[in-house]
Amino acid sequence: MPKKNAFYAQSGGVTAVINASACGVIETAKKHKDKIGKVYAGRNGIIGALTEDLIDTSKETVAAIAGLRSTPSGAFGSCRYKLKSLEANKREYERLIEVFKAHNIGYFFYNGGGDSADTCYKVSQLSQTLGYPVQAIHVPKTVDNDLPITDCCPGFGSVAKYIAVSTLEASFDVKSMAKTSTKIFVIEVMGRHAGWIAAAGGLLTDHNIPVVILFPEVPFDQKKFLAKVDANVKKFGYCTIVVSEGCHYPDGKFLAEQGTRDAFGHAQLGGAAPVVANMVKDALGYKFHWAVADYLQRAARHVASKTDVKQAYELGKAAVQLAVKGRNAVMPTIDRLSDAPYKYKIGVAELKDVANVEKFMPRNFITPDGYGITEKCKRYLTPLIQGEDYPKYKNGLPQYVTLKNVAVAKKLPTFKL
Amino acid sequence: MPKKNAFYAQSGGVTAVINASACGVIETAKKHKDKIGKVYAGRNGIIGALTEDLIDTSKETVAAIAGLRSTPSGAFGSCRYKLKSLEANKREYERLIEVFKAHNIGYFFYNGGGDSADTCYKVSQLSQTLGYPVQAIHVPKTVDNDLPITDCCPGFGSVAKYIAVSTLEASFDVKSMAKTSTKIFVIEVMGRHAGWIAAAGGLLTDHNIPVVILFPEVPFDQKKFLAKVDANVKKFGYCTIVVSEGCHYPDGKFLAEQGTRDAFGHAQLGGAAPVVANMVKDALGYKFHWAVADYLQRAARHVASKTDVKQAYELGKAAVQLAVKGRNAVMPTIDRLSDAPYKYKIGVAELKDVANVEKFMPRNFITPDGYGITEKCKRYLTPLIQGEDYPKYKNGLPQYVTLKNVAVAKKLPTFKL
Numbered sequence: 047m048p049k050k051n052a053f054y055a056q057s058g059g060v061t062a063v064i065n066a067s068a069c070g071v072i073e074t075a076k077k078h079k080d081k082i083g084k085v086y087a088g089r090n091g092i093i094g095a096l097t098e099d100l101i102d103t104s105k106e107t108v109a110a111i112a113g114l115r116s117t118p119s120g121a122f123g124s125c126r127y128k129l130k131s132l133e134a135n136k137r138e139y140e141r142l143i144e145v146f147k148a149h150n151i152g153y154f155f156y157n158g159g160g161d162s163a164d165t166c167y168k169v170s171q172l173s174q175t176l177g178y179p180v181q182a183i184h185v186p187k188t189v190d191n192d193l194p195i196t197d198c199c200p201g202f203g204s205v206a207k208y209i210a211v212s213t214l215e216a217s218f219d220v221k222s223m224a225k226t227s228t229k230i231f232v233i234e235v236m237g238r239h240a241g242w243i244a245a246a247g248g249l250l251t252d253h254n255i256p257v258v259i260l261f262p263e264v265p266f267d268q269k270k271f272l273a274k275v276d277a278n279v280k281k282f283g284y285c286t287i288v289v290s291e292g293c294h295y296p297d298g299k300f301l302a303e304q305g306t307r308d309a310f311g312h313a314q315l316g317g318a319a320p321v322v323a324n325m326v327k328d329a330l331g332y333k334f335h336w337a338v339a340d341y342l343q344r345a346a347r348h349v350a351s352k353t354d355v356k357q358a359y360e361l362g363k364a365a366v367q368l369a370v371k372g373r374n375a376v377m378p379t380i381d382r383l384s385d386a387p388y389k390y391k392i393g394v395a396e397l398k399d400v401a402n403v404e405k406f407m408p409r410n411f412i413t414p415d416g417y418g419i420t421e422k423c424k425r426y427l428t429p430l431i432q433g434e435d436y437p438k439y440k441n442g443l444p445q446y447v448t449l450k451n452v453a454v455a456k457k458l459p460t461f462k463l
Numbered sequence: 464m465p466k467k468n469a470f471y472a473q474s475g476g477v478t479a480v481i482n483a484s485a486c487g488v489i490e491t492a493k494k495h496k497d498k499i500g501k502v503y504a505g506r507n508g509i510i511g512a513l514t515e516d517l518i519d520t521s522k523e524t525v526a527a528i529a530g531l532r533s534t535p536s537g538a539f540g541s542c543r544y545k546l547k548s549l550e551a552n553k554r555e556y557e558r559l560i561e562v563f564k565a566h567n568i569g570y571f572f573y574n575g576g577g578d579s580a581d582t583c584y585k586v587s588q589l590s591q592t593l594g595y596p597v598q599a600i601h602v603p604k605t606v607d608n609d610l611p612i613t614d615c616c617p618g619f620g621s622v623a624k625y626i627a628v629s630t631l632e633a634s635f636d637v638k639s640m641a642k643t644s645t646k647i648f649v650i651e652v653m654g655r656h657a658g659w660i661a662a663a664g665g666l667l668t669d670h671n672i673p674v675v676i677l678f679p680e681v682p683f684d685q686k687k688f689l690a691k692v693d694a695n696v697k698k699f700g701y702c703t704i705v706v707s708e709g710c711h712y713p714d715g716k717f718l719a720e721q722g723t724r725d726a727f728g729h730a731q732l733g734g735a736a737p738v739v740a741n742m743v744k745d746a747l748g749y750k751f752h753w754a755v756a757d758y759l760q761r762a763a764r765h766v767a768s769k770t771d772v773k774q775a776y777e778l779g780k781a782a783v784q785l786a787v788k789g790r791n792a793v794m795p796t797i798d799r800l801s802d803a804p805y806k807y808k809i810g811v812a813e814l815k816d817v818a819n820v821e822k823f824m825p826r827n828f829i830t831p832d833g834y835g836i837t838e839k840c841k842r843y844l845t846p847l848i849q850g851e852d853y854p855k856y857k858n859g860l861p862q863y864v865t866l867k868n869v870a871v872a873k874k875l876p877t878f879k880l
Contacts, residue, residue, distance in 0.1 A: 119635035215762035218536035345632035431859035442848035
């Protein structure tokens with residue numbers, strides 16, 4: 047096969063470790079110079095491909111690329127932009143092919159979640175549908191941990207560790223204050239449909255801390271919830287509540303919906319914590335504090351899980367290895383072999399089986415009352431938050447990398463999105 | 464002087480390092496066995512003294528006491544309870560003396576902020592006012608950094624580091640997303656009257672990140688603020704906003720007192736961050752995310768400042784050293800000698816000069832436009848967030864200590880608060 051350049055892009059919400067996957071892709075591509083030329087990154091994701099706004103990663107120093115491993119966020123910019131179907135917007139696919147042709151791109155690495163897997167799958171079909179040979183490999187990424195087939199998703203382990211650590215610390219705090227002041231602490235966490243992140247709050251129960259978790263998978267029952275909280279306060283003196291942004295009433299209405307929608311049509315959420323805190327105050331009279339972690343949780347590279355960072359890198363590396371083996375329309379996966387000691391291998395999934403499928407918490411990961419996690423869930427989660435992988439610090443702050451992001455010279459007319 | 468026992472209590476909002484001060488007190492007291500007998504801690508602060516609910520710290524292992532150095536929160540429980548004046552509530556002071564007498568307590572170490580310094584000062588006057596000899600030493604603690612005389616307060620450096628690190632990480636995140644999605648990130652931080660914590664967000668500007676800070680010291684001007692944010696978005700593509708919970712309008716009304724409305728028309732409950740975020744959205748149309756760090760910031764021992772931990776311990780130690788030297792009605796302080804290299808010595812302040820005095824940000828620490836920090840402020844803040852002092856981890860979580868907190872046998876009749 048003649049040598050081709052590679053295109054790499056970050057898609058959707060970024061994470062503490064998506065750049066570690068980028069690092070894995072770029073460093074591994076360099077080891078296959080017989081097959082892969084340059085790695086061009088899309089500036090702001092797939093938009094960079096459509097607008098021919100490509101970044102030449104070979105212009106970065108070796109140290110800067112290595113530094114991506116410990117830098118959160120998306121170093122090349124990400125986007126929320128979903129390609130429509132070939133029928134609905136053929137001109138976008140034709141444009142992609144023009145750009146790929148103009149820059150001799152034969153490999154397409156797309157680093158994202160479920161929606162992005164769908165985009166990647168569509169690109170993988172371009173040789174069949176529009177006669178342009180390209181190998182499209184999806185690199186899994188999502189803090190929500192909701193991709194199917196893979197045992198876990200890079201990004202999740204670190205956010206789970208952040209939530210577990212932060213909830214532990216805040217619970218110690220409220221326990222100290224409970225005698226005369228705050229008795230209820232509510233932390234709102236991400237997870238629109240799947241409660242994986244919220245579940246991480248359940249890892250504290252070994253510390254004898256009363257935690258009530260509100261999962262998106264369990265329709266909210268106000269009366270039962272308040273009784274549970276009250277019982278905890280009466281027994282322990284305080285109660286910690288972890289509420290998923292996706293927690294909703296039986297009719298599907300979210301506890302807090304801000305009313306705006308993103309490019310994928312998803313409701314923008316936020317504000318479930320104050321709703322829950324005030325509900326408890328109104329019904330039970332307990333003084334509360336609440337926190338909304340929002341971006342802090344998914345960007346928290348300073349307390350990333352070593353396991354997660356390692357897997358993010360390995361999956362970026364594996365994506366390139368699959369490409370050089372001639373694979374197309376696939377995604378490397380984490381296949382768990384055992385919980386303790388934790389063992390896994392890198393596997394591979396067909397993109398057609400991944401795209402647009404969401405993996406929810408199994409019911410047997412949630413306690414019968416709906417407010418906690420089972421031992422089975424703990425066995426699943428515990429390995430994923432193992433190990434610390436601290437960034438280097440300078441002057442008290444982490445030394446995160448900002449790339450030069452040098453543009454590749456354009457060869458085509460402008461394209462209007 | 465005959466050997467006396469010591470009383471130690473934690474007061475007000477707890478911090479990531481108040482237990483490091485406790486550790487300093489207890490470990491140093493052990494080195495002065497000729498003068499100090501046991502260290503009794505008040506369960507839930509001063510309430511423990513009033514109710515004769517004392518904890519015998521000698522029942523803890525050496526390792527557990529050492530572990531306090533890296534455990535956030537108040538290990539003995541804290542309280543929000545301010546002693547009234549002697550005239551207003553003489554029975555409380557008489558009760559304190561009864562408890563001190565019953566347990567041979569001659570040293571009173573009180574670990575808290577401005578209100579607590581006032582309580583400590585009142586106790587220090589008991590030998591004069593009620594004829595009971597006790598030496599009262601205040602150990603400074605407050606995340607707000609608003610105590611006078613001392614250059615800084617233990618607890619502040621760590622929360623400043625947390626806010627600087629978290630805001631850096633979240634800013635990297637929003638920068639990645641800004642092309643098609645979130646352009647505004649708002650983080651709400653503590654500080655009802657003083658903007659020291661908010662100022663920590665200004666340490667990011669070396670990273671070329673546009674940060675707008677809303678201080679309690681600068682009355683809020685909506686038009687000017689929106690113009691500043693808009694200019695940042697037009698120049699950088701995004702803008703980070705750090706809003707102090709104490710930010711208010713010229714008439715004194717807090718931002719958080721304004722209600723915003725959710726998708727269902729319900730008033731949104733609490734939080735300056737959502738108020739600011741919605742204000743920007745309404746006026747400028749930019750998509751936003753917001754976070755409220757709340758307890759997470761002050762409990763974040765996992766990313767504590769090494770300088771802060773060290774000083775917290777040293778001030779606990781110094782308090783005991785002052786006591787054995789016969790001092791009363793004083794507070795050990797951090798006296799800065801130079802910014803770079805950072806040098807300081809432990810000094811001492813008279814409690815009468817500390818009690819009920821709040822230290823605000825000097826105007827020359829805030830940029831002329833009111834939205835940033837000056838070089839002078841950076842030179843002040845930078846040493847305080849230096850160094851990392853990670854707790855040990857086990858199974859992915861920090862190994863924070865929970866003490867046995869064995870009660871001392873009561874000798875007195877019950878006292879009703």
